[in-house]
Amino acid sequence: MPYLKIQTNREVTDDAKQEILRKLSVLVSKNLGKPEKYVMVRFDPAQPMMFAGDAHPCAYLELKSIGLLESKTETLSRVLCQFLNDELKIPSERIYIEFADAKNSMWGWDGGTF
Template sequence: MPLLRVETNTRLPEDADGLCQRLSAQVADWLGKPESYVMVACTHNPAMCFAGSNDPLAYCELKSIGLPEGLTRELSRRLCDTLQAELGLDPARVYIEFADAPRHFWGTNGTTF
């Protein structure tokens, strides 16, 4: 049910699968959700700019059923710290959209949560 999408104009490391796996474990830990439900998608998109510049940047989406509004500031810090460590991104060039998905709008395995 948690989904983390990371779209960046920075080339992903050769170990992009490892990056996704590390992010998956972190999201599960941060949200207190089973990792078996976490999905992570990292994509390289060279056609991105922010503040009129194509310097390294990222747009992220973190969605989950029951995403606590009170955690978004901490989640932003943690995700920005991770992206800085993993991809060298300046946290000031990262946008994150948080979304709390209602159970009936999140489907899997032919049903909804």
């Protein structure tokens, strides 16, 4: 159910991406209280991006999940920004995160919906 998409202008090696994806899968599962077997994480190739008028490292994330509570978004923002700062040296003030709660009937999986 949880889906995290990462877009950044930072070049990241394929090996590093795989390790980041593995860590983020665990991080999302833990912070949303959802089984990791349902977590999907995507790391797009580096994109031309600009934030605040310059092309210094920046990132845009989308986190969607069934039952994503607004009360959890501040903690999720802090945790995800800290992770990207630690792993990719992207300052938290150069990261946007879009949170979305999905209705279970609007999220398909395994030939049905949740």
